[in-house]
Amino acid sequence: MDFILNNWGELLLGFMLFAKTIVNGTLVLLDFVPGAGGSPTVALDLQTEGSLNITQEEIEVTNKESGGFSAFIGGKRGGSISFTGYFDPADASTGGLEQLVTSFDLSAPGFTDRLVSFTFGTAAAGDGFIIAGDGIIGSLDVSANTEETVTVSGTITMSGTYTMTFA
16 A cells, blocks of 8 residues: 555555566576586476575674774675475476485585586566576475475575576
8 A cells, every 4th residue: 555645735545556566486486407507497396485595794893983883894695595395206307306315415525516506586587586506405304294295395505606687
């Protein structure tokens, strides 16, 4: 609801008469491909939730000239993407649990073996936004409760630079 003043200064309540673009969360998907620097083309199967968290550390630089107030400058930047979806055993060749586990394989040596390339956002930046980069699967959970569907959830922690494109 918007507040509008008419020509006589009277307060009117009304709805906006022009359309605002709001992105439907159903259009926002996590796509990934094992390995760094790839082109993510595999959408996580049956996604139900996705969240993006971008962070920047603060470095305190409070001094005698800051007038008794705290002062900070920006430090390291990073972020993470959390996701949840249903497990589909019939679709193991695409964006299912098998590829996630392969990317998270603890028996494989080295840091770069577990990197994935990701995009998180709408299918095209013109439809909303796209965040793209590389990351490491920081957690992977499979929940199988009695008389409930099996869900897969986890977190990709961004590693290195990422790009952000908006409509």
